[in-house]
Amino acid sequence: SAVISQKPSRDICQRGTSLTIQCQVDSQVTMMFWYRQQPGQSLTLIATANQGSEATYESGFVIDKFPISRPNLTFSTLTVSNMSPEDSSIYLCSVEVGQGELFFGEGSRLTVL
Amino acid sequence: AQTVTQSQPEMSVQEAETVTLSCTYDTSESNYYLFWYKQPPSRQMILVIRQEAYKQQNATENRFSVNFQKAAKSFSLKISDSQLGDTAMYFCAFSPRTYKYIFGTGTRLKVLA
Numbered sequence: 001s002a003v004i005s006q007k008p009s010r011d012i013c014q015r016g017t018s019l020t021i022q023c024q025v026d027s028q029v030t031m032m033f034w035y036r037q038q039p040g041q042s043l044t045l046i047a048t049a050n051q052g053s054e055a056t057y058e059s060g061f062v063i064d065k066f067p068i069s070r071p072n073l074t075f076s077t078l079t080v081s082n083m084s085p086e087d088s089s090i091y092l093c094s095v096e097v098g099q100g101e102l103f104f105g106e107g108s109r110l111t112v113l
Numbered sequence: 114a115q116t117v118t119q120s121q122p123e124m125s126v127q128e129a130e131t132v133t134l135s136c137t138y139d140t141s142e143s144n145y146y147l148f149w150y151k152q153p154p155s156r157q158m159i160l161v162i163r164q165e166a167y168k169q170q171n172a173t174e175n176r177f178s179v180n181f182q183k184a185a186k187s188f189s190l191k192i193s194d195s196q197l198g199d200t201a202m203y204f205c206a207f208s209p210r211t212y213k214y215i216f217g218t219g220t221r222l223k224v225l226a
Binding site (some may be wrong): 031033041042043045048090092094096101102103104105106107109 | 148150155156157158159160163204206211212214216217218219
């Protein structure tokens with residue numbers, strides 16, 4: 001199993017600003033995943049972060065908007081840049097442990113005014 | 114394209130009754146994993162049950178069981194003796210390989226006292 005801590009748990013931000021979300025895992029993992037969950041919607045994968053290399057972004061997500069850092073095997077950050085109200089979502093960090101099981105952080109609920 | 118469909122946006126069930134949540138998926142893969150995840154109002158997503166496609170026996174975890182029909186590409190979740198704590202959003206997910214997960218749109222389940 002894995003215990004994942006995300007910070008902040010929630011924030012209210014002004015349009016045009018940026019926010020960095022931190023994700024800390026209690027064990028070393030190869031890949032970390034960042035998901036977005038818009039209100040009432042399912043989970044959409046933003047990117048996969050591998051330690052020591054650039055993150056791999058899914059279609060519709062770009063590094064300039066969602067820069068990701070992965071400095072070591074237990075930590076990652078996701079920045080939401082130049083925010084607009086459309087970025088209001090829950091952002092979830094997750095890791096895969098063992099064969100085919102994802103563990104999730106509690107999520108970061110972001111509201112952009 | 115690989116997709117996961119949950120046709121029931123919302124459901125309700127009386128406490129102590131049984132409820133079944135539906136999920137269908139589309140894939141050309143022969144081996145994969147299927148999951149049901151639960152997201153309570155507190156937001157943290159947790160794994161409820163997992164099924165490996167090559168296993169014919171349906172997975173069971175206490176009050177939770179699945180009906181896996183590989184040929185029909187169907188993967189329903191049955192919750193027996195429903196409890197108030199089962200109130201949550203339930204997501205069906207499909208994983209064709211390591212690090213790849215596809216989520217359905219979710220079913221909001223409310224257990225009524």
